[in-house]
Amino acid sequence: MLLDQINSTGDIKQIPQSKYPELAQEIRDFLIEKISVTGGHLASNLGAVELTMALHLALDLPKDKIIWDVGHQSYTHKILTGRKDKFDTLRQFGGLSGFPKRCESDTDVFDTGHSSTSISAGLGMVKARDLMGEDYAVVSVIGDGSLTGGLAYEALNNAAKLETNYIIILNDNEMSISESVGGMNKYLNSVRTAEGYLNLKEDVYAQLSSNHKVVNGIRRAKNSFKQLFVPGMVFENLGITYLGPVDGHNVAALERTIKEARKVKKAVMIHVMTKKGKGYEPAERHPARFHGTEPFLVENGIPRNPRTTANYQDIFSTVMCKLGARDDKVVAITAAMADGTGLKRFRNMYPDRFVDAGIAEEHAVSFAAGLAIGGYKPVFAVYSSFLQRAYDQILEDVCLQNLHVTFAIDRAGLVGSDGETHQGIFDISYLTSMPNMTVMAPKNKWELSDMLKFATCHNGPVAIRYPRGNAYDGLKEYRQEVELGKCEVIYEEKDVCLLALGSMVKIAESVRDKLKQNGINCTLVNARFAKPIDTDYIHMATGNHKLIVTMEENVAHGGFGELVRDYIDQNRLDTYVLSIAIGDEFVTHGNVDILRKELGIDADSVANKILMEIRR
The missing domain is CATH 3.40.50.920 (Rossmann fold)
Structure with missing residues (x-):
């Protein structure tokens, strides 16, 4: 097997180019086999195999730096840097992390776990590199889903001013966890179809690269072509050189593009098109379900240990649908987590009262505040560790105005396999410090239902925190009416x-x-x-x-x-x-x-x- 030849960083460069497709297939088979036992992020990793191979071929690791946005798609990177023998311990206590960890490898340069941070971190590394007078490459790999987060745009705004090399790879699979939403997704859809412009640009530059006068003339006129073939050209108009779209499953084309981008003395965005779940039919058909999967049977993708009892997300889903039926002022909000939080059914039943804000928790909270002022009862369903990103909006926009917003805080407490970046162990501390905020936690599934009903009637902000996993159904004989501040x-x-x-x-x-x-x-x-x-x-x-x-x-x-x-x-x-x-x-x-x-x-x-x- 080709994978047997890869035991440390750089070994992939000894593999003949003709063998790249075979190696990619071996990596996919390896990932499916291992994750089917341990669980983990499958679909995103299957989609990023060739892209990761190309990065390792085009760059000199660990001298060059790769920052993986979120980091859940870094499994192939771990395989290519000498960690494949540890995959039996993936996401287990004392074992291999499911995210990049600097303590694991000198090729992991930034500990990630939340989205939209990679461009900011990359810019910081670029500045440090230039101040030190060094010349290594810095590459941030960010998904189109993460590009719905506001922090990414703050960073892009600064990246546009660079006069030194910095590479941003947009891994575009049309998904975050669920399908990507919003204006940027629509814009990227238009770019995805712009093959006429892209082919023209590649052919002309290739043939005239030796004639600098002609090339410079073309550069001056290129915006006209872009406006003709690619509506908006947002990135180029910002001042960021745009390359692509590139086939994200063509290693040679990716490697060539990355090497060319390395020569540009400014920020460069390489737009890479990949397919989430590629190579495994169940994950291709259901990428959201295989985003973060429990152990499953390889032959059909069915969970090895199917749930026999309802989890808290199921209870939340059922109660929200009932509340939506009883009160047309109830509006559900999620930040790219309709499936994970249990709002999919509400979305299907009440599409006009469902809002997916994308991976933009700050916006979601301020948006909820506006809804509350407008006379509605917004319920923002969000994972505990992601709500941290909206601290200021909760304090200033909701609590300061004492607005009727309900925060349904999923994955509160210990969540397990995702580790430090996802443990929901800080929300009580910061939420109870906020004036006007009420903070609740149910003992079982019945009480979650009662607390949600209480929250939608309470005049002011309410946070209800509940854990991941099976809903406790014990103590059901104890179901006193929920009264504010009473145990x-x-x-x-x-x-x-x-x-x-x-x-x-x-x-x-x-x-x-x-x-x-x-x-x-x-x-x-x-x-x-x-x-x-x-x-x-x-x-x-x-x-x-x-x-x-x-x-x-x-x-x-x-x-x-x-x-x-x-x-x-x-x-x-x-x-x-x-x-x-x-x-x-x-x-x-x-x-x-x-x-x-x-x-x-x-x-x-x-x-x-x-x-x-x-x-x-």
Whole structure:
């Protein structure tokens, strides 16, 4: 096999050009085989195989630098840089990351995980290179989906001023996670069809490259041709040299174009056309489903362990459709995550009240604020780690004006395999610091439904955070009406009070059982609200509990536990608070159960901490 010859960076350059198609097929087979077992980002990686090969052939790694936007499409890059033997550990605790990581390889130059950052980072590296008087190439690879993010345009605005080489590769597969949306997608569609201009340009330049006078004349007139054949020419009009579209599955053409772009003393954009999921029929037909996939059967793409119970996204989807039917003021918003957040059904039922803002969380929040002022009830469904990008808009545009916007915060808490950039462990800390914001977390699927109904009736901003994965259906006999700032007492005894928030209620049940086995009386309370906290209950609980244990799947600093402890300290109440939360750290990738144990927030660890505290 050709892959056997590739064991370190640069080995691909020893492969004959005639063997490139065979190598590309071996890489695809390898990716399908490995990801079918571990899970991971499949469709995007299958589409970027030839592009990655061309980059490794055209560049001198690790001297030259590649920044992968988001980084979920970097698996082939990992294979070509000596990491293929680690793919059995992909996205597992202690194993290979699913994203670029500088600690893994000197060819990974920027840790990524969120979109639209690569051009800004690349510009910074270009500036550092030039200040140091060095001459290495800097290449940012960004998808058309990421080009819907505002940060990319801020960077393009600055890239236009460059008088030094910088290469931007636009990997255009007409998708982000779902299909790309918006004006830039429409513009790129027009470019994709502009073969007449592109062929003319390539042929003329190739034949007249030795005649500088003629070429310069053509350069002066080229804008007229572009306006004729390629409507808008946005990038060239900005001052960025545009090359393409190039067939993203033709290694030789890609390599040649990258080498030519390296000679230009300004910012160059190479527009590469690829097919998401290429080479694997199930992924080609369903690229969104195979964007980030669980383990699957290679022969048909069916999940190895199909879900038998509803997850929180299913519950959210069902409730949103019901709310949409009852109230025509309810509007659903997503940032390129209609499938992931569960809004696909709402989109199909109420297309006029569904908005996909693209990968543009800041815009989505301010847009929601405008909708609220206009008399509607926007619900913005977003992953916890992506909502961070819109901090200022939440604070200034929503909370400052006390607007009726609901934030449905998906993937809150530990999400597992995607690692540091995707763990939703900071939202409680920053959201509870905002005046007018209400922050809630359901203990089970029934309570998620009740909280969504509460939020659409509450006059002001509300954030509901819920975890990834199967929805907990226990404790369904406890379903008190949701009342602002009021907790729910599930079991009431004395001595120890477990005050658990959201996903930690299920764990608190197990903790209580372990404490009871040790003869310890234990109250279990579903906190429901991280803000406002139930000060009445806390005040009362301090009278008959020696220890209050707060439990949350969030960092400790600024979290729910700190709010409870601050209230008890400020009121000089005679009860000790033990805060169970995540420390001041970023959390790596791995199975969520393993991560909880490592972080000391699983049932066994929590019970042991409480027993140690009691026995002091």
